[in-house]
């Protein structure tokens with residue numbers, strides 16, 4: 171099976187976690203896009219969605235699925251999204267598409283977080299994928315210098331602005347042994363909006379697409 175076929179497999183499997191008659195949180199990226207396409211097939215069964223990016227909101231609306239502002243809903247039953255890396259503790263690196271901050275907000279507002287990914291995303295130690303950090307533009311150099319002190323190699327994501335009007339520093343050279351501690355340390359740097367580590371709030375379920383089918387980790 172190709173990587174795209176594995177992604178579709180987990181996107182289909184995630185439909186099992188959709189709670190009828192509720193608001194569904196929807197993530198961002200190629201895997202989340204496939205989930206949106208599957209969600210469209212049962213759109214009459216849900217009350218609507220909250221999207222973690224402008225791009226996902228547009229795709230949802232294109233399918234005729236209602237999209238609400240998070241402030242306009244009482245709660246989200248389940249959040250479905252992809253990841254750039256996942257470990258066996260269901261801690262994640264996200265933000266390859268730059269949507270990390272809104273993804274973290276929607277995940278925090280959701281009762282359950284179902285992560286969907288092909289098996290290439292499962293790693294022993296997080297950090298081979300450069301860790302995205304969303305930064306207020308005027309703090310770019312300040313934050314970059316602090317990240318260097320922590321042992322990372324920050325690289326400005328070129329020609330990219332987040333949905334929130336900020337920049338992304340992709341941090342290379344991290345071997346993340348203490349994910350919760352690093353997530354907190356980076357978030358405490360003045361000028362950082364948030365970083366792409368989902369360790370304080372890991373996924374509740376990881377649906378992994380493998381050649382042998384969908385592997386469920388929880």
Ligand SMILES: O=C[C@H](O)[C@H](O)[C@H](O)COP(=O)(O)O
Pocket residue numbers: 197198199200201202251252253254263264265266267268269270273
């Ligand atoms: O900002 C983007 C998100 O965190 C994505 O969920 C992540 O980059 C994975 O994307 P994909 O499903 O395209 O590999």
